[in-house]
Amino acid sequence: MSVNKRITVAKGDGIGPEIMDATLRILAAAGARLEYDIIEVGEKVYLAGNNSGISEESWEILKRNQVLLKAPITTPQGGGYKSLNVTLRKMLGMYSNVRPCRSYSPYVRTNFPNLDLVIIRENEEDLYAGIEYQYTPEVLVSLKYITRTGCEKIIRYAFEYAVANGRKKVTCMSKDNIMKQTDGLFHKVFNEVAKEYPQIETDHNIIDIGAARLAADPCRFDVIVTMNLYGDIISDIAAEVSGSVGMCGSANVGGSFAMFEAIHGSAPDISGKDLANPSGLLNAACMMLVHVGQGDIAAKIENALLKTLEDGIHTGEIFREGLSKERVGTRGFADAVIARLGEKPSTFKVIELEASKPVKVEVGANKIKETTLVGVDVYVHHSIQTSMEELGSKLNEITAGGNLKLLSITNRGLAVYPKGNAETEITDQSRCCFAVNKDFPAIAQKEVINLLANISDAGIEINRVENLYFFEGVRGFSLPQGA
Ligand code: NAD
Numbered sequence: 265m266s267v268n269k270r271i272t273v274a275k276g277d278g279i280g281p282e283i284m285d286a287t288l289r290i291l292a293a294a295g296a297r298l299e300y301d302i303i304e305v306g307e308k309v310y311l312a313g314n315n316s317g318i319s320e321e322s323w324e325i326l327k328r329n330q331v332l333l334k335a336p337i338t339t340p341q342g343g344g345y346k347s348l349n350v351t352l353r354k355m356l357g358m359y360s361n362v363r364p365c366r367s368y369s370p371y372v373r374t375n376f377p378n379l380d381l382v383i384i385r386e387n388e389e390d391l392y393a394g395i396e397y398q399y400t401p402e403v404l405v406s407l408k409y410i411t412r413t414g415c416e417k418i419i420r421y422a423f424e425y426a427v428a429n430g431r432k433k434v435t436c437m438s439k440d441n442i443m444k445q446t447d448g449l450f451h452k453v454f455n456e457v458a459k460e461y462p463q464i465e466t467d468h469n470i471i472d473i474g475a476a477r478l479a480a481d482p483c484r485f486d487v488i489v490t491m492n493l494y495g496d497i498i499s500d501i502a503a504e505v506s507g508s509v510g511m512c513g514s515a516n517v518g519g520s521f522a523m524f525e526a527i528h529g530s531a532p533d534i535s536g537k538d539l540a541n542p543s544g545l546l547n548a549a550c551m552m553l554v555h556v557g558q559g560d561i562a563a564k565i566e567n568a569l570l571k572t573l574e575d576g577i578h579t580g581e582i583f584r585e586g587l588s589k590e591r592v593g594t595r596g597f598a599d600a601v602i603a604r605l606g607e608k609p610s611t612f613k614v615i616e617l618e619a620s621k622p623v624k625v626e627v628g629a630n631k632i633k634e635t636t637l638v639g640v641d642v643y644v645h646h647s648i649q650t651s652m653e654e655l656g657s658k659l660n661e662i663t664a665g666g667n668l669k670l671l672s673i674t675n676r677g678l679a680v681y682p683k684g685n686a687e688t689e690i691t692d693q694s695r696c697c698f699a700v701n702k703d704f705p706a707i708a709q710k711e712v713i714n715l716l717a718n719i720s721d722a723g724i725e726i727n728r729v730e731n732l733y734f735f736e737g738v739r740g741f742s743l744p745q746g747a
Contacts (some may be wrong), residue, residue: 269556271331273383277307277542282336286542286598293602296561301325306337310345314595317348332523334402336530356521360421361385363514365502371573373581374507381485385495387417393493399727402646403693415453420625422489423461428621433446433465433486437474510541513548524552534606538593543580563615570609572600635733640712643728656681662718668698672744679744
């Protein structure tokens with residue numbers, strides 16, 4: 265007899281408790297071999313003064329059980345509350361967000377009856393590092409953090425997922441025509457890893473056209489792998505065009521931990537009214553069952569869910585006069601699924617036993633050995649009336665006779681000195697690039713320190729400094745636009 269798997273359950277806020285109760289009832293009726301530790305997360309915990317939305321004791325339970333089934337939560341507005349989802353994903357190393365999206369046509373209205381795709385979104389990096397600064401009254405920056413290991417992990421995961429799940433094609437989406445360093449690395453690593461999977465078709469879309477195609481023609485995609493922010497946006501597009509945000513589940517997976525949830529939020533507008541569709545959380549629970557090796561139970565539940573939809577038993581948001589037969593609430597929908605456990609759909613493809621397909625990813629060590637310091641970008645704060653000619657001349661005077669020379673001044677990334685455009689609107693911070701010359705030979709750290717002291721002594725306010733490096737001969741910084 266197989267042993268029950270102990271998991272953690274969080275019932276969340278808004279419609280969370282209703283859809284979780286419905287889901288747990290279906291899991292029990294289907295014979296899921298599970299035991300639960302129930303923890304409190306979300307709004308009540310935030311409002312009790314814990315701005316991470318989770319208590320220390322709950323952390324311990326989470327870490328012990330390693331698998332979390334979580335209903336949506338409400339993050340109170342303002343007040344410095346941290347997103348619990350982002351915290352959980354990062355603290356527990358759940359680097360991969362997996363969102364399958366399919367159509368349930370004709371029972372759920374969609375323009376794309378053949379839609380069946382999976383979005384694999386990187387979960388730990390990108391602008392979600394949440395590192396932001398205000399440098400001047402005018403200028404604010406949010407850091408887009410990308411690592412080679414982070415790119416490789418998620419891209420390998422996408423290919424391994426495709427192989428394990430019989431998918432044929434992986435599409436990479438990035439914006440490397442603009443962000444040549446960060447997005448450029450993501451695309452480059454994709455091309456490198458793709459070579460190891462010749463059986464999988466691959467392509468790359470710039471994220472803007474990719475998102476447009478996803479909205480207009482989603483059936484062209486199979487597996488999409490992308491960075492954190494783009495993935496956040498396009499997975500909502502995919503869910504929306506599939507017919508209902510209430511239907512999709514998602515998995516957050518890492519080396520040791522996994523969290524399963526519906527993709528929708530806590531829907532406060534319908535909370536407590538027995539109106540919510542529990543299918544999104546139920547689909548997430550089925551992904552969890554596959555993860556813990558109970559694919560037989562997952563298939564049983566999925567077939568009963570498909571049969572319920574086919575029989576026209578629908579919650580309000582998917583109910584269609586003429587096609588639907590019975591409008592039910594959350595509890596009624598769960599009862600209908602339970603009554604159909606053991607039955608198979610007749611229109612939809614029957615889900616066969618879902619074997620556990622663990623996706624294991626191994627990432628090699630970074631092979632770059634040689635890092636060469638070649639210059640420095642010194643960001644200076646000045647008034648918006650400052651003439652770039654004057655600033656440039658002053659910096660040239662400061663560096664006269666020294667090894668480091670001023671190569672360019674840029675303002676919001678655009679070259680304004682020595683060549684610029686009179687029409688360019690200047691803001692109150694400029695990036696002043698210093699190096700020996702445009703071939704960027706190596707320099708010593710001490711030269712940077714001396715330069716900074718000289719600039720500061722001349723009364724110029726430095727508010728940010730970036731070292732410029734080459735990595736094995738490859739430039740690791742962007743050049744000015746329009747130079
Ligand atoms: P939402 O997904 O809660 O609701 C959007 C719309 O979809 C609403 O009209 C809602 O009634 C409907 N809807 C959502 N789920 C449904 C379901 N299961 N059945 C039927 N209809 C459903 O998005 P929102 O209104 O932007 O956010 C509400 C709250 O949820 C916010 O506090 C937000 O921060 C939070 N949120 C939490 C998560 C999470 O915990 N994973 C994710 C997204 C949003």
